[in-house]
Amino acid sequence: MTTPLAAKIAREYGTPCAVIDMDKVERNIARIQAQCDAAGVANRPHIKTHKSPALAKLQIEAGAQGITCQKIGEAEIMADAGISNILISYNLIGEEKMARLAALQAKADMTVAADNATVIAGLPQAAKQSGRTLSVVVECDTGRKRAGVETPAEAIQLARQIKASDGLRFAGFMLYPTESGWDEAQRFYDEALAGVRAEGLEASIVSTGGSPNLKNLGKLKGATEHRPGTYIYNDRMQVAAGVATWDDCALHIYSTVVSRAAPERGILDAGSKTLTTDTGGLDGHGLILEHPEAKIARFAEEHGFLDLSRSNTRPNVGDVVRIVPNHVCVVVNMMDEVVMVRGDEILGTLPVAARGKLR
Amino acid sequence: MTTPLAAKIAREYGTPCAVIDMDKVERNIARIQAQCDAAGVANRPHIKTHKSPALAKLQIEAGAQGITCQKIGEAEIMADAGISNILISYNLIGEEKMARLAALQAKADMTVAADNATVIAGLPQAAKQSGRTLSVVVECDTGRKRAGVETPAEAIQLARQIKASDGLRFAGFMLYPTESGWDEAQRFYDEALAGVRAEGLEASIVSTGGSPNLKNLGKLKGATEHRPGTYIYNDRMQVAAGVATWDDCALHIYSTVVSRAAPERGILDAGSKTLTTDTGGLDGHGLILEHPEAKIARFAEEHGFLDLSRSNTRPNVGDVVRIVPNHVCVVVNMMDEVVMVRGDEILGTLPVAARGKLR
Numbered sequence: 169m170t171t172p173l174a175a176k177i178a179r180e181y182g183t184p185c186a187v188i189d190m191d192k193v194e195r196n197i198a199r200i201q202a203q204c205d206a207a208g209v210a211n212r213p214h215i216k217t218h219k220s221p222a223l224a225k226l227q228i229e230a231g232a233q234g235i236t237c238q239k240i241g242e243a244e245i246m247a248d249a250g251i252s253n254i255l256i257s258y259n260l261i262g263e264e265k266m267a268r269l270a271a272l273q274a275k276a277d278m279t280v281a282a283d284n285a286t287v288i289a290g291l292p293q294a295a296k297q298s299g300r301t302l303s304v305v306v307e308c309d310t311g312r313k314r315a316g317v318e319t320p321a322e323a324i325q326l327a328r329q330i331k332a333s334d335g336l337r338f339a340g341f342m343l344y345p346t347e348s349g350w351d352e353a354q355r356f357y358d359e360a361l362a363g364v365r366a367e368g369l370e371a372s373i374v375s376t377g378g379s380p381n382l383k384n385l386g387k388l389k390g391a392t393e394h395r396p397g398t399y400i401y402n403d404r405m406q407v408a409a410g411v412a413t414w415d416d417c418a419l420h421i422y423s424t425v426v427s428r429a430a431p432e433r434g435i436l437d438a439g440s441k442t443l444t445t446d447t448g449g450l451d452g453h454g455l456i457l458e459h460p461e462a463k464i465a466r467f468a469e470e471h472g473f474l475d476l477s478r479s480n481t482r483p484n485v486g487d488v489v490r491i492v493p494n495h496v497c498v499v500v501n502m503m504d505e506v507v508m509v510r511g512d513e514i515l516g517t518l519p520v521a522a523r524g525k526l527r
Numbered sequence: 528m529t530t531p532l533a534a535k536i537a538r539e540y541g542t543p544c545a546v547i548d549m550d551k552v553e554r555n556i557a558r559i560q561a562q563c564d565a566a567g568v569a570n571r572p573h574i575k576t577h578k579s580p581a582l583a584k585l586q587i588e589a590g591a592q593g594i595t596c597q598k599i600g601e602a603e604i605m606a607d608a609g610i611s612n613i614l615i616s617y618n619l620i621g622e623e624k625m626a627r628l629a630a631l632q633a634k635a636d637m638t639v640a641a642d643n644a645t646v647i648a649g650l651p652q653a654a655k656q657s658g659r660t661l662s663v664v665v666e667c668d669t670g671r672k673r674a675g676v677e678t679p680a681e682a683i684q685l686a687r688q689i690k691a692s693d694g695l696r697f698a699g700f701m702l703y704p705t706e707s708g709w710d711e712a713q714r715f716y717d718e719a720l721a722g723v724r725a726e727g728l729e730a731s732i733v734s735t736g737g738s739p740n741l742k743n744l745g746k747l748k749g750a751t752e753h754r755p756g757t758y759i760y761n762d763r764m765q766v767a768a769g770v771a772t773w774d775d776c777a778l779h780i781y782s783t784v785v786s787r788a789a790p791e792r793g794i795l796d797a798g799s800k801t802l803t804t805d806t807g808g809l810d811g812h813g814l815i816l817e818h819p820e821a822k823i824a825r826f827a828e829e830h831g832f833l834d835l836s837r838s839n840t841r842p843n844v845g846d847v848v849r850i851v852p853n854h855v856c857v858v859v860n861m862m863d864e865v866v867m868v869r870g871d872e873i874l875g876t877l878p879v880a881a882r883g884k885l886r
Contacts, residue, residue: 178623181886182886185885238828238829261783261845286844428643440803441857445805447804484645524862526797527542
């Protein structure tokens with residue numbers, strides 16, 4: 169079964185193809201902005217999900233106070249498009265990056281994160297080159313074992329180092345609590361805050377992160393902002409986390425069934441080069457709306473291998489199906505553009521302008 | 528520990544960065560061409576590994592008879608660069624793709640693969656539009672449960688359909704035997720060949736595939752060509768398969784250690800957006816040449832999380848390390864360019880011109 173829109177998309181653009189419904193995009197933006205407003209927490213969306221200045225501007229127009237980027241290359245695209253308040257939530261190291269950070273400071277109010285002394289020691293180079301003070305938040309790990317200092321004492325020590333560094337300003341803390349770890353985050357933050365206050369410092373930014381954490385919005389007393397990313401499109405992980413419905417999933421991959429090698433097997437033209445092997449911890453690699461019982465079982469680069477053994481409906485070769493990806497951010501990074509629709513009307517393409525910015 | 532070249536790469540380009548050593552690239556090209564020549568089998572390299580017309584031309588200059596692409600978009604890049612003999616080893620469906628295939632036929636000798644009647648039924652549209660006969664090989668599955676017909680009888684039936692279709696020419700068979708399944712492939716092929724001969728057809732192309740299968744080169748009696756891809760760069764999977772040494776690995780990802788959150792942990796600036804979550808069935812996500820006992824244990828998009836618990840040497844924050852990826856083809860697809868070196872000399876960048884061609 170191929171919907172009329174899917175047939176039109178396949179004819180005009182070919183498959184596999186990412187299609188975003190702008191009605192849903194705008195609804196998602198408005199809904200989460202309202203949640204942030206209600207919780208009294210500023211919204212600083214992470215642009216890694218859409219990688220598009222046009223969508224970042226929609227988020228800002230809706231009330232977001234600025235954006236979050238992970239890479240300098242992403243921030244450059246956003247600053248060049250006129251976005252003026254950018255947090256790079258990442259340890260930046262090396263003279264090549266410091267020169268680019270200095271150039272960014274001339275265009276936008278930049279804040280960067282750091283979780284160690286070596287990173288902080290390099291940042292004054294950017295501040296000096298730009299002639300502008302650089303804001304630095306200390307990244308704190310409160311249970312994920314990702315980036316971030318593991319203890320409040322280390323956070324306080326780094327705040328002290330930032331204070332003592334030419335051209336740097338201690339701006340606060342960046343946290344990314346686990347979904348069940350907000351009490352732990354509160355204890356960490358309270359102790360770190362008391363410590364920096366004893367140094368005569370204040371935390372003007374206390375930033376929490378993650379779309380799945382939207383259900384914990386406002387739980388951290390003292391938090392000033394949240395950095396959700398995925399909420400603009402949503403995906404199978406967001407639905408599994410209970411923060412979105414299938415109807416909130418604004419991006420679908422349209423894919424053609426190119427083979428039915430055997431009765432219980434099938435092959436999609438969307439493989440790991442489109443959907444990626446990132447499972448997000450879920451079983452299977454996406455939900456096929458037309459055949460929700462079918463399993464996208466494994467991938468080659470250009471083949472999505474279907475296990476149809478438990479599916480009461482089975483596609484034919486040539487069918488164009490719609491897939492909700494497991495993890496939409498990594499899927500968007502695989503493509504140069506997405507097709508915009510409103511309901512059944514095709515609006516045109518939107519470049520994924522900050523795609524593939526590794527550096 | 529950072530090598531002088533790594534320091535130079537980081538300074539000039541930043542990290543993460545893919546670096547290819549052209550001495551090794553040229554040596555790999557020459558070595559496998561010599562193996563094909565010795566086996567009496569033509570070489571039709573799969574360009575999915577490098578996605579660069581410049582490197583495809585090196586392969587052709589060394590003796591390759593043509594190239595293999597998986598997507599029309601890849602073939603367009605290659606044909607525009609003047610490459611004239613192209614196999615698209617994929618089921619192509621839909622009028623958008625047929626129009627592009629017809630345009631390709633005007634530029635290059637095109638052969639396409641098909642494993643079902645629906646795909647074959649669509650192909651005459653391209654032949655008609657181009658005014659040129661289109662060569663079609665029947666894809667046969669001999670054990671992988673990927674694409675391809677499962678029985679010789681189906682292969683013969685599709686050959687008959689091709690013969691009866693306006694503008695199509697039956698060109699032969701495409702196989703991708705498992706590494707231990709060459710006897711099975713031989714039986715399949717012999718039976719299919721006898722069947723098409725009974726129809727008055729000949730198989731002018733009998734194509735086998737896979738770099739790990741280089742050790743089986745020439746084993747299929749009747750094979751006319753092989754489609755290796757990965758051999759130009761090699762990777763951890765090729766070394767594990769016993770067809771390359773670490774010294775044959777021509778592409779390294781240069782990555783900076785950006786955090787050492789705890790004594791037994793570390794973070795690289797190469798995450799799944801650079802190295803991908805494709806493990807290739809191996810433990811860990813790449814070999815770090817400077818710290819071969821360290822494990823790249825898991826990823827976030829921009830974080831490579833190191834498990835250093837079994838590593839007797841541990842990197843410092845700011846070190847630039849070199850990584851041999853598990854599966855180099857998917858890594859190359861993540862980036863717009865690679866940096867070329869010869870030994871310690873930087874030659875410049877090479878665009879990954881056919882990167883991200885989903886369609």
